[in-house]
Amino acid sequence: MDQGIKSRPKYEKLRRDAAGRFHLLLADQAVIPPDTLDHDSPVGAFDECWTIERHSKAIPEADPNARTHGFRSQEHMLIALRHRLAREHMGLRLYAVGTEPFVWAVHGVGDEQGLGHSEMRLNATGSTARRVYCNHCRTISAGVTTSIFQCTGCNASLFVRDHFSRRLNAFAGIQIDAEVPGDVPPAEELYL
Amino acid sequence: MTLGRDIPLRIRAIEALSPSLKRIAFVAADGNPLPGSRPGAHIALTVPGIDGAHRNSYSLVGAHQDRTTYEVIVRRVAQSRGGSAQVHEALRVGDVLSASPPTSQFNLQNKAKKHLLIGGGIGITPFLSFLPVLRERNLAVEMHHFVRPDEVTVFERLLLPHRMPTMRIHAGRAVGIEDILKGQPLGTHLYICGPVGLMQDVEAAAYRLGWPTSNIHQESFGASGGRPFIVELARSGRKLQVGENQSLLEALEAAGLPVRSMCRGGACGECLTQVLAGEPEHRDHFLTAAEKSNGDRIMPCVSRSISPLLTIDI
Amino acid sequence: MPATFKTDETFRGAFNYRNSDEAILRFPFPFTEDSYMYSVNIEPHVRGGPTGAFQAVFDVDEHYVSECRERALVLSQDPNRCIVLPHMLAAEWDTLELIMESLAADYPDHFSLTRDGLQWRWINRPLGIDDTFVFGDPSSLPFPPFEYITRQAQGDFTLQDQREDNLFVDGGMVTTQADWSLEFDVGMSFHEWHGPVPVAHDLGVFDRALQFLLRIQHDHPVRRLNWTMTVNPRLDTSPENYPIWGPDRTTITPENVGEKLHLRVELQTLFRLPRSNAILFGVRAYLASLNELVRVPKWGRRLHRVLRDIHPSLAEYKGLPRYHQCAVNFLSEYDDGAVTSMGIAPDTNTLS
Numbered sequence: 001m002d003q004g005i006k007s008r009p010k011y012e013k014l015r016r017d018a019a020g021r022f023h024l025l026l027a028d029q030a031v032i033p034p035d036t037l038d039h040d041s042p043v044g045a046f047d048e049c050w051t052i053e054r055h056s057k058a059i060p061e062a063d064p065n066a067r068t069h070g071f072r073s074q075e076h077m078l079i080a081l082r083h084r085l086a087r088e089h090m091g092l093r094l095y096a097v098g099t100e101p102f103v104w105a106v107h108g109v110g111d112e113q114g115l116g117h118s119e120m121r122l123n124a125t126g127s128t129a130r131r132v133y134c135n136h137c138r139t140i141s142a143g144v145t146t147s148i149f150q151c152t153g154c155n156a157s158l159f160v161r162d163h164f165s166r167r168l169n170a171f172a173g174i175q176i177d178a179e180v181p182g183d184v185p186p187a188e189e190l191y192l
Numbered sequence: 193m194t195l196g197r198d199i200p201l202r203i204r205a206i207e208a209l210s211p212s213l214k215r216i217a218f219v220a221a222d223g224n225p226l227p228g229s230r231p232g233a234h235i236a237l238t239v240p241g242i243d244g245a246h247r248n249s250y251s252l253v254g255a256h257q258d259r260t261t262y263e264v265i266v267r268r269v270a271q272s273r274g275g276s277a278q279v280h281e282a283l284r285v286g287d288v289l290s291a292s293p294p295t296s297q298f299n300l301q302n303k304a305k306k307h308l309l310i311g312g313g314i315g316i317t318p319f320l321s322f323l324p325v326l327r328e329r330n331l332a333v334e335m336h337h338f339v340r341p342d343e344v345t346v347f348e349r350l351l352l353p354h355r356m357p358t359m360r361i362h363a364g365r366a367v368g369i370e371d372i373l374k375g376q377p378l379g380t381h382l383y384i385c386g387p388v389g390l391m392q393d394v395e396a397a398a399y400r401l402g403w404p405t406s407n408i409h410q411e412s413f414g415a416s417g418g419r420p421f422i423v424e425l426a427r428s429g430r431k432l433q434v435g436e437n438q439s440l441l442e443a444l445e446a447a448g449l450p451v452r453s454m455c456r457g458g459a460c461g462e463c464l465t466q467v468l469a470g471e472p473e474h475r476d477h478f479l480t481a482a483e484k485s486n487g488d489r490i491m492p493c494v495s496r497s498i499s500p501l502l503t504i505d506i
Numbered sequence: 507m508p509a510t511f512k513t514d515e516t517f518r519g520a521f522n523y524r525n526s527d528e529a530i531l532r533f534p535f536p537f538t539e540d541s542y543m544y545s546v547n548i549e550p551h552v553r554g555g556p557t558g559a560f561q562a563v564f565d566v567d568e569h570y571v572s573e574c575r576e577r578a579l580v581l582s583q584d585p586n587r588c589i590v591l592p593h594m595l596a597a598e599w600d601t602l603e604l605i606m607e608s609l610a611a612d613y614p615d616h617f618s619l620t621r622d623g624l625q626w627r628w629i630n631r632p633l634g635i636d637d638t639f640v641f642g643d644p645s646s647l648p649f650p651p652f653e654y655i656t657r658q659a660q661g662d663f664t665l666q667d668q669r670e671d672n673l674f675v676d677g678g679m680v681t682t683q684a685d686w687s688l689e690f691d692v693g694m695s696f697h698e699w700h701g702p703v704p705v706a707h708d709l710g711v712f713d714r715a716l717q718f719l720l721r722i723q724h725d726h727p728v729r730r731l732n733w734t735m736t737v738n739p740r741l742d743t744s745p746e747n748y749p750i751w752g753p754d755r756t757t758i759t760p761e762n763v764g765e766k767l768h769l770r771v772e773l774q775t776l777f778r779l780p781r782s783n784a785i786l787f788g789v790r791a792y793l794a795s796l797n798e799l800v801r802v803p804k805w806g807r808r809l810h811r812v813l814r815d816i817h818p819s820l821a822e823y824k825g826l827p828r829y830h831q832c833a834v835n836f837l838s839e840y841d842d843g844a845v846t847s848m849g850i851a852p853d854t855n856t857l858s
Contacts, residue, residue: 007701021402090376091402114305114379117670118404135687135745138586156749163701167693174745178752179828228724230780256780295723299783302593302667302676325781328642329596406670457721459714460548477717 005162011124013038014095016045020119021091025049026081026106028074028098036097036125046095052077074102078109085113093119100124101131101142104169128191132160133170140170148176148187157184160191198238198290199227201262206285210346212268213314214280215253217261221288225259231321232411233294235262239278240289246275247437251317251385251411252294255324262294265350267314298383298411300325305379306332310394312366312386313339316347318411319385323354334376335359338366338390366390369397385411418473421497425449425506426468440492440502449506451492458494465490470502508568511632515572523739523793527857529568530798532558535850536731536771540811542820544711548718551729551775553612556851559773563608563727564659565790566616571632573660573682573741580681580742581657586689587744588653590665590677597665597677598652599642600779601786605655630658653679661773661790664688666696666719668783673719675699676784682741682791684734684770685748685825704819719785724778731850732772732789734824735833739768739793758829763836764797767829769809796836801857804847806840813837 015038016023025032025046030053032043043049050060053070060069060080071077085092094115096106103122110120130144139153144160151158151173158173165172177183200221207215220226234251250264268280283289298318300307307326309319316337326333333356339347341363348361366386373382373394382403384394391410398408420436423443434443441463444451454462458476467490474484476491483489490504516522525533534557551563559565580587590598606628610619618629627638635658639646647654656663656679665677673696680688691699696716703712722728736743737754758767775788800806813826814834821830847853 004704005701007695007698019399019402019404085378088378089374090378090380090407092378093402114377116379116404116406118406119378133690135690136747136749138689161702163690164698165690165694166698168690172687172690172745175749175752178748179755181753228780230724230783293723293725296783299668301669302596302782302784303669325596454548454550455718455721457717459717459721477714 003162008162008164009100009122009124009166011122013041014097014121014123015041016095017093017121020093022088023047023093023095024084025095025097026077027051027096028102030054030070032097033125036123050077050080074105078105081106081109082113085110085115088113093121095121095123097123097125099126100128101169104166107166108169130160130191131170132158132173133165133168134158134173136175140168141173145189145191146187147190148184149173198292200288201237201291202288203283203285204261206283209265209350210343212280213265213343213346214268215263215265216279216283217254217263218289218291219261226262227293228259229256229262229294229321230296231256231300231325232298232318233296233321234298234318234411235264235294236292237264238290239275239283241275241278241282246278248275251321253317253320256321262291265314265317265320298385298409301381301409303379304331304381306334306377306381308372308376308380308382309333309335309337310366310369310372310382310384310386311335311337312390313343315384315386315390315411316350317385319383320350320354322383323351327354327356333358334372336362336372338362338364338386340364366393369394370401373398373401373403381407381409383409383411418496421499422501423497424469424501424503426503427506434496439494440490440496444492444506451506453493456493458491461491463491463493465492466505468503468505470497470499472496472502473498508566508570510568511571512568513571515569515576517572517576517739517741521738521740523569523572525794525798526568528558530794530801530857531852531855532567533794533799534559534731534771534773534792535769535799535802535805535808535852536733537808537812538849540808540846541815542812543817544820548715548728548730548776551727551777556849559792560729562612564605564612564661564775564788565773566609566613566660570660574633574658576741577657577679577681584746587681587746588656588679589688589692590650590652591692594652594665594667594677594782594784595644597667597779597782597784597786598650600781600784601663601665602651602655603641604777604779604786605659609659633658652677661788663789664787665779665782666785666787668720668785671720672696673716673785680744683744683789684732684736684772684791685743685745687745690745702823704823719776722776722778722785724780727775727777729773729775732774734770735826735829736768736770736793737766737829739795741791741793743770755825755828758832760832760835763829763832764800765795767833767836768793768795769799796833800837800840802852802854803840803858804853806837807842807844808846810834810837810841811846 023046030051048067050069058070058072094110096103103124107120131140131142132144133140134151134153137154141152148159156175157177159176161172163172201218202221204219205217209215229252234249236247236249239246252262253265254263266276266279269276344363384391421434422431423434424431432443432447434440452462454460461478467488472490473496475494478491606619609617616631620627624641626641629636644650662680662682664675666673667676675691675694678688700712740751743751771792773790777786779786
């Protein structure tokens with residue numbers, strides 16, 4: 001069902017920005033699916049690539065000139081990203097490929113460290129499960145796949161809107177039965 | 193972009209800073225508080241001359257919140273068509289000139305992690321209004337200004353009230369720009385103002401190093417001109433010259449014609465005018481693609497003419 | 507200038523709110539003709555307009571004291587109804603200066619501002635405030651500058667940073683909104699925060715509006731009117747508190763619609779701020795019940811026609827469906843089919 005909300009982010013295959021000087025690519029998996037990158041811009045076209053290995057023994061290379069680094073988790077990667085960007089210089093381009101919550105988490109760190117919209121490119125792929133921000137109790141629930149779900153913070157039955165906040169990295173959730181308590185339609189599995 | 197209601201300014205003081213630089217202080221000739229300004233703003237001054245009036249833009253160099261005085265610094269350009277020559281030779285204390293209210297497209301960026309100012313010669317003027325504000329807000333600033341060797345003393349004196357350790361005046365042509373730009377932290381915004389050649393070189397160097405357009409800011413005084421053309425007013429048969437630095441709207445207003453306008457930026461639709469002959473050059477954001485290709489309408493505040501003659505229904 | 511301020515009004519619970527006859531006549535009725543569709547209906551914000559609500563830069567009316575108290579109440583229960591991102595500090599001072607200068611100039615009996623260099627003294631008699639502070643030094647004020655001054659003004663305010671040829675809503679004081687969330691929207695670009703508004707995007711309204719706003723110059727503010735409807739004179743119709751006020755929408759009956767259903771008009775003003783180059787967006791909310799509005803015959807007729815013929819998706823977006831028919835039925839009694847004049851002025855000095 002198209003809620004008709006304009007201004008959702010649009011994604012396309014990542015292409016290296018020829019105007020940039022150094023290209024850092026972040027992925028939320030160990031192997032980057034080739035169809036998430038533009039065919040003229042394979043992994044080798046980027047100067048450095050960070051991946052998430054999802055196991056506890058992964059560790060980034062000690063050699064700062066290494067072209068690839070593996071991390072244990074998103075959190076582990078973002079800590080390193082924050083520190084790296086604080087030492088970086090103008091001319092950098094940051095790329096992220098993975099689920100929508102992952103790419104916007106990367107964008108958030110980039111924004112905090114001074115990168116502008118045109119210096120970051122994102123491709124959201126894979127699961128479309130959503131992070132949903134309950135507008136009433138401010139709790140963000142992750143991994144929401146249905147059109148209506150119960151808020152993990154205040155138990156309200158929330159309708160999941162298509163309105164997306166890049167800053168909060170979440171969609172808006174508003175109580176579906178606020179006007180007539182109990183009047184909750186059946187949920188549909190939409191965001192898989 | 194000007195706002196149509198010029199203000200009368202009286203010259204309160206003229207100070208020769210050097211053989212080719214004069215600082216001029218203006219007060220309102222009508223005794224009213226001057227329109228508010230902001231860091232980086234400029235006014236367009238109409239300077240009368242023997243061969244007609246010249247209208248040149250000058251950055252305001254004083255405290256931006258000063259509502260009683262505006263100050264500009266004018267360089268006497270050797271081969272000028274007349275504007276700066278007039279300013280230097282003909283103007284006297286007490287003279288009254290008309291000027292546009294201050295406007296600006298050259299603004300300090302609130303989200304910048306660092307402000308990098310690179311300029312040359314008379315291009316220092318908008319920076320003189322930036323510096324006190326940057327200092328007051330305790331922001332990260334670096335400045336490099338390139339001046340002729342014989343003018344180093346003059347410019348050092350101009351910068352004295354704003355002096356900070358990250359500021360350098362360089363004698364001679366702009367060299368080492370890449371070294372200045374390299375190694376700037378993420379979130380640095382670059383502001384460039386000076387001779388055309390310097391601005392182009394600095395911009396080109398920044399692009400070569402991968403700086404994005406959104407972080408590069410240049411003072412071009414909102415240059416909005418184009419090829420001159422003739423506009424014919426269908427109802428009276430009058431013909432007017434639209435100069436290269438003048439919008440069609442400004443030409444009509446200068447001729448005393450009452451054209452409605454509001455945003456003066458091609459967005460609101462207020463100045464919509466019918467075109468009867470000729471080919472408009474559309475620069476607005478109001479008309480649809482179909483309306484633009486029909487060619488029977490124009491927004492005079494920003495649009496011009498492709499054909500040498502444009503006939504409008506006024 | 508309001509003769510007296512009502513000090514005991516409440517905008518929640520038992521609801522104690524009425525407009526005096528004078529307040530009704532000065533109401534910014536939003537419809538210039540008998541039908542409604544979105545437009546970029548912007549005009550210069552000058553002192554003076556079709557009704558008294560347009561007389562001042564920031565209108566202060568008989569509800570001023572009560573509304574300021576209501577704002578303080580909202581903030582005490584939900585502090586995140588005022589958020590300003592750190593890079594907007596210059597815009598905070600710009601706003602404080604603009605509002606203080608304007609209130610002191612428009613209402614010298616109620617407000618005064620004296621300045622000795624950076625040492626400022628601000629007196630707000632209706633709220634009993636007399637503060638001396640250093641302009642530019644946040645520690646010299648009891649609240650951060652934007653919060654400090656917007657606690658003393660009616661209506662919501664947002665701060666928009668201009669960058670990348672776009673506007674970003676990077677701060678605001680939002681306690682009297684018609685159902686949008688500051689906390690969710692903070693940081694969004696112009697098109698992003700207008701995302702949920704139906705129809706208008708396809709009309710290109712937002713593209714043009716953005717181009718226009720990017721060019722607003724200092725000392726040349728503009729304004730426009732927006733509207734919706736609210737059940738009960740409730741100012742805080744935030745999405746945050748929707749679970750609390752949502753049920754109000756089901757309480758309208760043919761017997762109470764005249765008293766309970768209110769037309770909510772927003773007088774929106776836009777100012778270019780000098781130091782920050784940001785845009786201050788003021789959203790001043792006015793409430794009047796149907797009973798109050800029909801006392802101006804022209805308005806009764808026009809409101810009936812607008813609501814009767816409104817585009818369904820607009821009605822949906824503005825939250826009208828549950829009581830739409832009830833309202834139209836009630837208003838039809840006040841529409842004799844007579845011609846109504848263009849423009850919003852009441853065309854009368856007395857009320858029926």
